[in-house]
Amino acid sequence: MQTSTIRQETTSAPSVVDDPRWARIVARDKTADDLLWYSVATTGVYCRPSCPSRTANPTNVQLHDSLASARATGFRPCKRCNPEGLSTDRENAAIVARACRLIEESEEEPSLSELADAVSRSPSYFHRVFKATTGLTPKDYAIAHRAKRVRRCLNSSNSVTGAIYDAGFNSSGRFYETSTDMLGMTPTQYMQGGANEEIRFAVGETSLGAILVASSQKGVAAILLGDDPGDLVRDLQDRFPKAKLIGADRDYEARVARVVGFVEMPKLGLDLPLDVRGTAFQQRVWQALREIPVGRTVSYAEIARRIGAPKAVRAVAGACARNNLAVAIPCHRVVKNDGAISGYAWGVERKRTLLDREARPGG
Numbered sequence: 248m249q250t251s252t253i254r255q256e257t258t259s260a261p262s263v264v265d266d267p268r269w270a271r272i273v274a275r276d277k278t279a280d281d282l283l284w285y286s287v288a289t290t291g292v293y294c295r296p297s298c299p300s301r302t303a304n305p306t307n308v309q310l311h312d313s314l315a316s317a318r319a320t321g322f323r324p325c326k327r328c329n330p331e332g333l334s335t336d337r338e339n340a341a342i343v344a345r346a347c348r349l350i351e352e353s354e355e356e357p358s359l360s361e362l363a364d365a366v367s368r369s370p371s372y373f374h375r376v377f378k379a380t381t382g383l384t385p386k387d388y389a390i391a392h393r394a395k396r397v398r399r400c401l402n403s404s405n406s407v408t409g410a411i412y413d414a415g416f417n418s419s420g421r422f423y424e425t426s427t428d429m430l431g432m433t434p435t436q437y438m439q440g441g442a443n444e445e446i447r448f449a450v451g452e453t454s455l456g457a458i459l460v461a462s463s464q465k466g467v468a469a470i471l472l473g474d475d476p477g478d479l480v481r482d483l484q485d486r487f488p489k490a491k492l493i494g495a496d497r498d499y500e501a502r503v504a505r506v507v508g509f510v511e512m513p514k515l516g517l518d519l520p521l522d523v524r525g526t527a528f529q530q531r532v533w534q535a536l537r538e539i540p541v542g543r544t545v546s547y548a549e550i551a552r553r554i555g556a557p558k559a560v561r562a563v564a565g566a567c568a569r570n571n572l573a574v575a576i577p578c579h580r581v582v583k584n585d586g587a588i589s590g591y592a593w594g595v596e597r598k599r600t601l602l603d604r605e606a607r608p609g610g
Contacts, residue, residue: 262305262306263305263306263308263309263310264305266310268283268310269305269308269310271283271296272285272296272302272308272310273302275296275297275298275299276296276297277296277297277334277335277336278552279295279296279297280295280296280297280334280335280336280337281295281334281337282296282312283295283296283310283311283312284296284310284311284312284313284314284316284317284330285303285308285309285310285311285317286308286309286311286317286320286322287303287307287308287322288307288308288309289303289304289307290303291322291323292322292323292324292325293311293317293318293320293322293323293324293325293330294325294327294328294330295325295328295329295330295334297328297334297335298325298327298328298330299327299328300325300327300328314330314331317330336552339376339379339380339555340380340555340557342366342368342373342376343376343377343380343381343555344555345365345366346362346365346366346373346377346385347381347388347555349362349365350362350385350388350389350392351392356386356389356393357385357389359373359374359385359386362377362385373385379553380553380554380555381531381534381535381553381554381555383530383531383534387530387534388527388531391526391527391530391531392527394527395526395527444463444487444489444490444491445463445464445490445491445493446461446462446463446468446469446483446487446490446491446492446493447461447462447493447494447495447499448460448461448462448469448480448483448492448493448494448495448499449494449495449499449500449502449503450476450479450480450503451500451503451504451506451507452507453472453507453510453511454510454511454600455472455510455597455600455601456472456473456474456597457472457473457474457475457476457479458470458471458472458479458503458506458507458510459471459473459476459479459480459482459483460502460503460506461483461487461492462499462502462522463522465520465522466519466520466521466522467502467506467519467520467521467522467572467575468487468521468522468524468571468572469483469486469487469571469572470506470571470572470573470574470575471483471571471573471593472573472574472593472594472597473593480492486571502519505517505519506519506574506575509574509575510574510601513541513574513601513604513605514541514605517574517575519575521572521575521576523572523576524571525566525569528554528556528559528562528566529566529569531554532550532554532562532563532566532567533566533570533576535550535553535554536550536567536570536576536577536578536580536581537576537577539577539580539581541605542605542606543580544580544581544582544586544602545580545581545582546581546582546583546584547560547563547564547567547581547583547584548560548584550563550581551563563581567581567592568590568592570592573592573593574601578591578592579591579597579598579601579602580602580605588602
């Protein structure tokens with residue numbers, strides 16, 4: 248009689264550590280919040296990926312692609328990361344969005360304390376969250392919004408006086424104290440489309456080709472890169488069509504030399520006053536760009552998230568394209584989600600060269 252031996256094969260379940268989602272939990276990746284949850288058998292809780300608790304032993308962890316799946320374990324929600332509620336980033340974005348609406352709807356600029364009280368946060372915490380989310384302080388956001396309203400009122404009004412009160416100023420004195428800073432020119436010049444505004448400029452040479460630097464009364468209003476100096480001057484005319492362009496003297500060429508030095512050695516920094524003109528949204532994007540450290544890159548999606556507008560990726564790309572101040576507002580440090588180098592107003596090769604230069608030690 249022949250005896251047959253039955254072999255029972257066992258297949259071990261794949262380890263959690265082999266799942267790419269586990270790496271996001273170990274990294275406490277905030278961008279994975281609301282996309283992924285995990286439960287821990289030994290503690291009987293379920294958490295969001297960014298939970299600040301000590302990393303659990305992966306042998307006790309189960310991963311979940313939905314909140315319903317995490318609840319189905321019968322465990323309780325973690326009290327530290329509150330997986331049932333909004334993630335910290337989303338909660339902060341909602342707080343900032345509410346504060347922005349309050350600023351935009353107020354006749355008078357709300358104080359920091361008033362804004363913080365309205366969103367039930369301390370002034371210091373609210374100020375920190377607002378700046379981290381939008382790239383601007385609450386006061387800077389209010390100034391940018393007021394400037395936008397002033398421009399709109401000047402465009403639709405028959406007189407500067409009418410525009411002053413339509414924009415919410417209670418006195419002409421307060422308006423004129425800030426109008427030139429907001430507009431980069433006098434209100435009358437703005438109503439005339441910038442006619443006769445004086446823009447001084449000079450052209451220099453860098454390792455990237457020609458460079459044109461132009462300044463208004465307020466500060467540097469344009470830094471343009473290209474191959475042909477004549478093309479750069481025509482580009483400047485297109486950007487400031489009604490301004491009076493003045494070829495600058497030797498003193499101004501010293502300013503160009505400082506910008507050239509910054510292009511060649513970006514870690515030197517550029518300590519020059521800037522005349523940054525744009526909408527409130529563009530100002531937020533450009534401020535976020537200026538906070539990207541030398542040698543680092545971020546994605547368009549990350550910039551959108553940082554300014555509290557995660558769905559505005561295309562608008563962020565548009566703001567980068569409308570940047571007048573090459574290198575001073577470093578739109579070259581923004582790349583695609585996969586790290587690929589995308590378009591650049593002054594040429595992709597220049598963008599690649601700038602990034603390579605900034606990545607070098609001592610660059």
